[in-house]
Amino acid sequence: MATSIKPVVLCGGSGTRLWPLSTPSHPKQFLNLLGDATMLEVTLGRVLKSPFSNLTFGRPMVIGSERHGELITGLAGKADILLEPTGKNSAAPVAAAALAAEADELVLILPADHDIADVDAFHKAIAAGAEAAADGSVVTFGIIAASPATGYGYIEASDKSGHVIDVVRFVEKPDLETAKSYVASGNFFWNAGIFLFRAGDMLEAFRAHAPDILEAVSAAMPSGENGAAPTFDAAAFDACRSESIDYAIIEHHNALKVVPVDMGWSDIGDFLALWERSPKDENGNVLIGDVRAIDCRNCYIRASDTSISVAGRVGTVIVAAGGETLVCDMETVQSVKALARK
Structure with missing residues (x-):
């Protein structure tokens, strides 16, 4: 039986490290940086279908800024759209993604502006993590570190190898010597900010660790489309604190798993990465x-x-x-x- 995944693409980033190509009014996820398609279009293209018979993708959702509503609407194809009147980092849109799904539905959170060279390896990793997510774990995907990079957060796993491994802890961006020790150990992976979970489990995690964010987002969820892309209620959403999903939930949650994956990943975080x-x-x-x-x-x-x-x-x-x-x-x-x- 095939596992169905609901992809949710977060595209609220500003991409300031690629200025002047990327600007607040037209950030990098809406640019053709590596070909003829925008980063958002390429991201959505990765979750249209899978080469693996045990993995399928449902209708995607795109969550982004209201100021970019016209860009998102023009690029998102048949995806559902949810717009934020103000940016609140990643915790709020993840809460909204869980609220918009059925409790037992598997939700895949994806940044809109990353490059993945080996899409088959990406899908294989998703299929590997789906069983753990269905069993109640929040699954993240650890990029096998190619170098002691200091610009990424790291995930420490309980073992060096395995398809799905227990997470020991998340670590913020280290200095160079610390990063070298992480890579040498073999059980630290780059944190790509990609998460897979059952919607009901993520809601329980918010109730346990960030109930104020869940309450504010629940109050702000749009009730109708009114002929345009649905937008959070501005007053209710303004009451939500700005926090990353890592700080709000992931660093406090116990049922965490990591799927190590070598998929030619880059966050295209600066001009050096773009040149590479x-x-x-x-x-x-x-x-x-x-x-x-x-x-x-x-x-x-x-x-x-x-x-x-x-x-x-x-x-x-x-x-x-x-x-x-x-x-x-x-x-x-x-x-x-x-x-x-x-």
């Missing part, structure tokens, strides 16, 4: 738009609304979009978020 995933020329350059480059190596150069001419650069990011121009070294791409705030 993009097709390159013979000199390692990613050149997009009206760009002329001479004697350049390992650069990401993208012109969206002008032309760019560059000579003699190595490991440099140059992006022109929306009347803004960014220039930085690959080693300093983490500074882009601060530049975006300025």
Whole structure:
């Protein structure tokens, strides 16, 4: 008998580390960063069907910002849509996803702006975690760490191997030496923010660990469509505190499992990650738009609304979009978020 999964895509992120490509009015999940389709469209495409006979996907839901309602409506296809009048981090939309599903329905939470190269491995991991989720566990998916990255949170598992492993703890972004020890141990995995659970079990977790969030979201749930994409009641939703699902629920919950998976995952969190995933020329350059480059190596150069001419650069990011121009070294791409705030 096939297991049916309800995919819920969260697309409320701002993507400021990819400024000026990604802006508050048009963040990265609505951009064609790695091809002809937007990140949101690609994410939804991964959960249309599965190559495995024991796994099927139901009608997806997309939860995002009301200010992006027109973008979401235009890109989400036949998905159900739920819009937030203000951003409240990830706990509130996860609570809404559980409330919108049947109690015994399996719900898969997905960020809208991640890249997954091996979709079959992704589906295989979902199928492996579905049984544990049906038995009452909240299942997360641990990315097998390719390097001691300090930009990700980590999941410590009780063992180094297995299809579905008990979670010991979640760890915030570590320093480099700590990250090296995690990777060397073999039982720490990157936290990709992908969760699978039975809706009723997640509601019980909210009642135990964050009842105020569940109460506020329940009061804010829309009662009718009124001919447009349903939106949370603004006054009721405003009373909900802003909190991540990790802090609100996951770090306090006991029945947690992790499925280790090597699926070519990236959160496309900055220009270095975007350069790594993009097709390159013979000199390692990613050149997009009206760009002329001479004697350049390992650069990401993208012109969206002008032309760019560059000579003699190595490991440099140059992006022109929306009347803004960014220039930085690959080693300093983490500074882009601060530049975006300025």
